[in-house]
Amino acid sequence: MVTSPIPVNEPQRLARLRGLGVLDTLPEKAFEDISALAQMICGTPMALISLVDEDRQWFKSRIGIEVHETSREVALCSHAILDQDHVMVIEDLLQDPRFSSNPLVTGAPDARFYAGAPIVTHDGLALGTVCVLDTRARKLDAGQIDALQRLASLVINLLEHESVRVEEATRSQEAWHLQHQELTAMAIAGLDLQVYIDPAYLIQHVNDTFLAYWGGTREQVIGRSMAEHVGEDAFRTIIQPQLDRALAGEAVSYSRKTDFPVRGTRHVEVALLPVRNAQGVIAGAVMRAQDVQETRAREAQLQQTVALLEQRTMEQERFIHIISHDLREPINT
The missing domain is CATH 3.30.450.20 (PAS domain)
Structure with a gap:
């Protein structure tokens, strides 16, 4: 058995994985559905969403396998994350010297076939895989390989979306503290x-x-x-x-x-x-x-001024009416 080498960006990769807060969380239907789709599309008895931590691979969802995690030393997915641009397909694990003596091949779950699509963050960090396994040697066609890659993209979208939601909740909490400080500052x-x-x-x-x-x-x-x-x-x-x-x-x-x-x-x-x-x-x-006491006082004064102007306007109109009448009378006569 050959142990996989450590990725060159391992510190950043581990920091991002742990920053997502997904490790050791409870099962979630969205991820269970993705594993079920991978199983149905590839026609395999086993399907996993595997995340590779420092010394283990942990399964966010699993079908056909009882354990929740394995050591990283025997993890097939630790090899798959080394090439984040391609799906790693091993048609017969017994014929590959890297895996022929692997405990997952020589013992339970008696894996003979493996295909894993890397789960890659938007800034290029491979965190794990969406993978399928079979107890017999087999192949995948191009459509099945493409489907695995799409499912892996869906997984990272879900993980990063949840991370953003948590960050927003944190910012909301910080905003509340800031608001409380502003209320305190209101005192002066x-x-x-x-x-x-x-x-x-x-x-x-x-x-x-x-x-x-x-x-x-x-x-x-x-x-x-x-x-x-x-x-x-x-x-x-x-x-x-x-x-x-x-x-x-x-x-x-x-x-x-x-x-x-x-x-x-x-x-x-x-x-x-x-x-x-x-x-x-x-x-x-x-x-x-x-x-608004001063404003109200000015409004009252303005209203008085307007009323006075209206009264004078009416008096002026009466005066003009009288003058107009007196001028028209001689002409009419």
Whole structure:
């Protein structure tokens, strides 16, 4: 028996294989189906998806073989990954000096025929094979060999797609941590009043503007219930119905007049935005209130000016009507 040489890119190959997180995972129907297709297409009693690790070959799926893995030393697939561009076909293993004394040939599963299509990543790293075995010597036609290569391509697409999904989940988790940091940073920035409220209606973060309007310190405010902070009646009748909509996933906006302990009565435009964690579950809501008191005052002044202009316009129209009438009378006469 001849042991296969180690690929020149072995460190990168092993790093990629382990980075996919597939080794020692539970069976999955998609991979079982690929092995079944390989078996049916090639007409063999055995079909495997084999991944070659540092000292073993592990089977992601298997048909016709009981064991989950073998040592790399006896693995036929460790030879197949050396030529990643071609399917390795051994029509009679007993006639090949590399394999004639291999335990997989001389003992169970009594392999006589082997064909393995390398599973190659998109950057050229061979991780294992989609392979078929038979207990008798045989051949494959060109269509069967091509089918094995296509199935191997499908395997790597599945593996890399799953890896991308895991990376995206990780990035989502990181984004949540970043969002949490931004909520914390909210405590020292912003012209609008900002407060982060959890599903139990407890205040978790506030910014400096919020404290400037309401008074008190962060230590006095954070952890306090909104009902206690703004008053039970105002909370139940005005804030809670809107807050519950935000905690249900809806972006909410409304206007109200609020009596602030420090700034007095002010008109504010309020926006409530739901906050989700990395799993997509709503973890609270951000309330942002913009002081529009000065804007409202200018609007009232503008309305008064418009009303005055309208009144003067009507008086002017009456005056023009009178003048026009007085001019027409002598002419009519």
